[in-house]
Amino acid sequence: xxxxxxxxxxxxxxxxxxxxxxxxxxxxxxxxxxxxxxxxxxxxxxxxxxxxxxxxxxxxxxxxxxxxxxxxxxxxxxxxxxxxxxxxxxxxxxxxxxxxxxxxxxxxxxxxxxxxxxxxxxxxxxxxxxxxxxxxxxxxxxxxxxxxxxxxxxxxxxxxxxxxxxxxxxxxxxxxxxxxxxxxxxxxxxxxxxxxxxxxxxxxxxxxxxxx
Numbered sequence: 467x468x469x470x471x472x473x474x475x476x477x478x479x480x481x482x483x484x485x486x487x488x489x490x491x492x493x494x495x496x497x498x499x500x501x502x503x504x505x506x507x508x509x510x511x512x513x514x515x516x517x518x519x520x521x522x523x524x525x526x527x528x529x530x531x532x533x534x535x536x537x538x539x540x541x542x543x544x545x546x547x548x549x550x551x552x553x554x555x556x557x558x559x560x561x562x563x564x565x566x567x568x569x570x571x572x573x574x575x576x577x578x579x580x581x582x583x584x585x586x587x588x589x590x591x592x593x594x595x596x597x598x599x600x601x602x603x604x605x606x607x608x609x610x611x612x613x614x615x616x617x618x619x620x621x622x623x624x625x626x627x628x629x630x631x632x633x634x635x636x637x638x639x640x641x642x643x644x645x646x647x648x649x650x651x652x653x654x655x656x657x658x659x660x661x662x663x664x665x666x667x668x669x670x671x672x673x674x675x676x677x678x
Contacts, residue, residue: 467668471585472520475513478577482509484561485570499613499623501606502546502570505538508602509574513581529590530598536582537599537652543575544651549626582655588662596652603648607641 483490486506489497497503512535515527526532546567553567560566564573610627614620622628626640 468520468523471668472517472522474577474585475517475520475581478513478574478581479510479517481561481569481574481577482506482513485566485574486510499610501538501603501623502542504606505535505542506570506574508535508538509578513578516581526587530595532582532586533591533595533652533655534599534602536578536655537596537648538602539575539578540651540655541603541648543571543579545624546571550624583658583662584668585666587664587666588659589664591656591659593653593656596649596656599652600645600649603645607645 483506486497486503488494489503512527512531516532518524519526550571553565553571557565557567561569607627610623611629614622614629622630625631626644627637629637632640
Protein backbone atom coordinates (compact mmCIF):
# COMPACT_ATOMS: atom_id res chain seq x y z
CA UNK A 467 0.00 0.00 0.00
CA UNK A 468 2.87 2.40 0.69
CA UNK A 469 3.79 2.27 -3.00
CA UNK A 470 0.27 3.33 -4.03
CA UNK A 471 0.33 6.14 -1.48
CA UNK A 472 3.72 7.30 -2.70
CA UNK A 473 2.69 7.24 -6.35
CA UNK A 474 -0.51 9.13 -5.56
CA UNK A 475 1.47 11.85 -3.82
CA UNK A 476 3.97 12.10 -6.65
CA UNK A 477 1.06 12.34 -9.10
CA UNK A 478 -0.06 15.43 -7.19
CA UNK A 479 3.41 16.85 -7.81
CA UNK A 480 2.94 16.25 -11.53
CA UNK A 481 -0.46 17.96 -11.48
CA UNK A 482 0.96 20.98 -9.64
CA UNK A 483 3.87 21.22 -12.09
CA UNK A 484 1.48 21.09 -15.03
CA UNK A 485 -0.55 23.90 -13.49
CA UNK A 486 2.59 26.02 -13.01
CA UNK A 487 4.31 25.14 -16.26
CA UNK A 488 4.30 28.70 -17.68
CA UNK A 489 6.42 29.77 -14.69
CA UNK A 490 9.09 27.05 -14.54
CA UNK A 491 9.05 26.15 -18.25
CA UNK A 492 8.45 29.51 -19.92
CA UNK A 493 9.95 31.80 -17.29
CA UNK A 494 6.74 33.77 -16.66
CA UNK A 495 7.70 34.94 -13.17
CA UNK A 496 4.70 37.29 -13.12
CA UNK A 497 2.65 34.17 -12.46
CA UNK A 498 4.13 34.07 -8.97
CA UNK A 499 1.80 36.90 -7.96
CA UNK A 500 -1.10 34.44 -7.88
CA UNK A 501 -1.84 32.58 -4.64
CA UNK A 502 -2.88 29.54 -6.69
CA UNK A 503 0.53 29.25 -8.32
CA UNK A 504 2.43 29.73 -5.06
CA UNK A 505 0.26 27.02 -3.53
CA UNK A 506 1.15 24.80 -6.48
CA UNK A 507 4.85 25.12 -5.72
CA UNK A 508 4.11 24.43 -2.07
CA UNK A 509 2.36 21.23 -3.17
CA UNK A 510 5.42 20.30 -5.26
CA UNK A 511 7.76 20.71 -2.28
CA UNK A 512 5.69 19.03 0.42
CA UNK A 513 4.21 16.23 -1.66
CA UNK A 514 7.51 15.58 -3.41
CA UNK A 515 8.97 14.90 0.04
CA UNK A 516 5.91 12.93 1.17
CA UNK A 517 5.79 10.84 -1.99
CA UNK A 518 9.43 9.82 -1.87
CA UNK A 519 9.18 9.20 1.89
CA UNK A 520 6.18 6.93 1.34
CA UNK A 521 7.92 4.91 -1.37
CA UNK A 522 11.08 4.50 0.72
CA UNK A 523 9.24 4.24 4.04
CA UNK A 524 11.14 7.19 5.42
CA UNK A 525 10.15 10.05 7.68
CA UNK A 526 7.19 12.08 6.41
CA UNK A 527 7.12 15.90 6.26
CA UNK A 528 6.54 17.62 9.61
CA UNK A 529 3.00 18.31 10.73
CA UNK A 530 3.34 22.07 10.17
CA UNK A 531 4.26 21.54 6.50
CA UNK A 532 1.27 19.30 5.80
CA UNK A 533 -0.94 21.72 7.70
CA UNK A 534 0.19 24.74 5.66
CA UNK A 535 -0.26 23.00 2.32
CA UNK A 536 -3.65 21.60 3.32
CA UNK A 537 -4.89 25.03 4.36
CA UNK A 538 -3.45 26.75 1.27
CA UNK A 539 -4.99 24.21 -1.11
CA UNK A 540 -8.33 24.49 0.68
CA UNK A 541 -8.22 28.29 0.36
CA UNK A 542 -7.41 27.94 -3.35
CA UNK A 543 -10.34 25.63 -4.01
CA UNK A 544 -12.89 27.53 -1.95
CA UNK A 545 -11.95 30.99 -3.26
CA UNK A 546 -12.09 29.71 -6.84
CA UNK A 547 -15.51 28.18 -6.20
CA UNK A 548 -17.07 30.99 -4.20
CA UNK A 549 -15.34 34.18 -5.35
CA UNK A 550 -13.59 33.98 -8.72
CA UNK A 551 -15.33 34.18 -12.07
CA UNK A 552 -15.93 30.82 -13.77
CA UNK A 553 -13.28 29.59 -16.16
CA UNK A 554 -13.78 30.34 -19.85
CA UNK A 555 -15.90 27.47 -21.22
CA UNK A 556 -13.65 27.41 -24.28
CA UNK A 557 -10.49 26.88 -22.21
CA UNK A 558 -8.40 24.12 -23.80
CA UNK A 559 -7.62 20.81 -22.16
CA UNK A 560 -3.95 20.63 -21.20
CA UNK A 561 -3.53 17.32 -19.37
CA UNK A 562 -5.68 14.19 -19.13
CA UNK A 563 -8.56 16.04 -20.75
CA UNK A 564 -8.56 18.68 -17.99
CA UNK A 565 -8.16 22.45 -18.27
CA UNK A 566 -5.78 24.53 -16.20
CA UNK A 567 -8.65 25.73 -14.02
CA UNK A 568 -9.91 22.21 -13.38
CA UNK A 569 -6.43 21.07 -12.39
CA UNK A 570 -5.42 24.02 -10.20
CA UNK A 571 -8.77 24.99 -8.70
CA UNK A 572 -10.52 21.65 -8.41
CA UNK A 573 -8.41 18.51 -8.75
CA UNK A 574 -5.34 19.57 -6.76
CA UNK A 575 -7.31 20.98 -3.78
CA UNK A 576 -9.57 17.90 -3.67
CA UNK A 577 -6.58 15.55 -3.90
CA UNK A 578 -4.70 17.41 -1.14
CA UNK A 579 -7.79 17.25 1.09
CA UNK A 580 -8.20 13.53 0.37
CA UNK A 581 -4.55 12.92 1.25
CA UNK A 582 -5.01 14.74 4.56
CA UNK A 583 -8.22 12.92 5.43
CA UNK A 584 -7.30 9.40 4.29
CA UNK A 585 -3.53 9.01 4.18
CA UNK A 586 -2.13 11.12 7.01
CA UNK A 587 -1.73 10.21 10.64
CA UNK A 588 -3.97 12.34 12.86
CA UNK A 589 -4.38 13.71 16.37
CA UNK A 590 -1.06 15.56 16.11
CA UNK A 591 -2.31 19.12 15.53
CA UNK A 592 -3.08 21.78 18.11
CA UNK A 593 -5.41 24.77 18.00
CA UNK A 594 -2.48 27.19 17.88
CA UNK A 595 -1.28 25.55 14.66
CA UNK A 596 -4.06 27.28 12.70
CA UNK A 597 -2.53 30.64 13.64
CA UNK A 598 0.94 29.46 12.58
CA UNK A 599 -0.33 28.38 9.16
CA UNK A 600 -1.82 31.84 8.64
CA UNK A 601 1.74 33.11 8.10
CA UNK A 602 1.50 31.95 4.48
CA UNK A 603 -1.63 33.92 3.43
CA UNK A 604 -0.56 36.91 5.56
CA UNK A 605 2.85 37.05 3.85
CA UNK A 606 1.12 36.65 0.52
CA UNK A 607 -1.21 39.59 1.14
CA UNK A 608 1.78 41.66 2.26
CA UNK A 609 3.67 40.77 -0.91
CA UNK A 610 0.70 41.75 -3.11
CA UNK A 611 0.32 45.13 -1.39
CA UNK A 612 4.04 45.95 -1.49
CA UNK A 613 4.19 44.98 -5.16
CA UNK A 614 1.20 47.17 -5.93
CA UNK A 615 2.79 50.16 -4.17
CA UNK A 616 6.24 49.72 -5.72
CA UNK A 617 4.93 48.98 -9.22
CA UNK A 618 2.24 51.55 -9.99
CA UNK A 619 0.01 50.36 -12.79
CA UNK A 620 0.57 46.68 -12.03
CA UNK A 621 -2.64 44.71 -11.97
CA UNK A 622 -3.69 43.21 -8.67
CA UNK A 623 -4.12 39.43 -8.98
CA UNK A 624 -7.56 39.30 -7.32
CA UNK A 625 -10.35 41.83 -7.08
CA UNK A 626 -10.70 41.45 -3.31
CA UNK A 627 -7.12 42.74 -2.79
CA UNK A 628 -7.26 45.50 -5.42
CA UNK A 629 -6.26 48.57 -3.45
CA UNK A 630 -6.82 50.90 -6.40
CA UNK A 631 -10.45 49.85 -6.72
CA UNK A 632 -11.28 49.32 -3.04
CA UNK A 633 -9.31 52.00 -1.25
CA UNK A 634 -7.70 51.37 2.12
CA UNK A 635 -11.05 51.11 3.90
CA UNK A 636 -12.50 48.52 1.56
CA UNK A 637 -9.24 46.63 1.46
CA UNK A 638 -9.06 46.56 5.27
CA UNK A 639 -12.57 45.13 5.48
CA UNK A 640 -11.76 42.47 2.89
CA UNK A 641 -8.54 41.48 4.61
CA UNK A 642 -10.34 41.17 7.94
CA UNK A 643 -13.16 39.10 6.42
CA UNK A 644 -10.97 36.83 4.33
CA UNK A 645 -8.31 36.53 7.00
CA UNK A 646 -10.93 35.56 9.56
CA UNK A 647 -12.46 33.04 7.18
CA UNK A 648 -9.05 31.50 6.42
CA UNK A 649 -8.28 31.23 10.14
CA UNK A 650 -11.61 29.49 10.75
CA UNK A 651 -10.79 27.14 7.88
CA UNK A 652 -7.50 26.34 9.60
CA UNK A 653 -9.41 25.58 12.80
CA UNK A 654 -11.63 23.22 10.81
CA UNK A 655 -8.52 21.37 9.60
CA UNK A 656 -7.28 21.08 13.19
CA UNK A 657 -10.74 19.94 14.34
CA UNK A 658 -10.87 17.23 11.70
CA UNK A 659 -7.39 16.10 12.70
CA UNK A 660 -8.52 15.78 16.33
CA UNK A 661 -11.66 13.85 15.38
CA UNK A 662 -10.16 11.35 12.94
CA UNK A 663 -8.46 8.12 14.07
CA UNK A 664 -4.78 8.47 14.87
CA UNK A 665 -3.76 5.91 12.27
CA UNK A 666 -4.29 6.67 8.56
CA UNK A 667 -7.63 5.46 7.25
CA UNK A 668 -5.82 4.06 4.20
CA UNK A 669 -2.26 2.87 3.90
CA UNK A 670 0.33 3.91 6.42
CA UNK A 671 2.99 6.52 6.98
CA UNK A 672 6.02 6.77 9.23
CA UNK A 673 5.41 9.36 11.96
CA UNK A 674 7.63 12.36 11.55
CA UNK A 675 7.90 12.99 15.28
CA UNK A 676 7.67 16.72 14.57
CA UNK A 677 4.83 19.03 15.46
CA UNK A 678 3.99 22.51 14.37
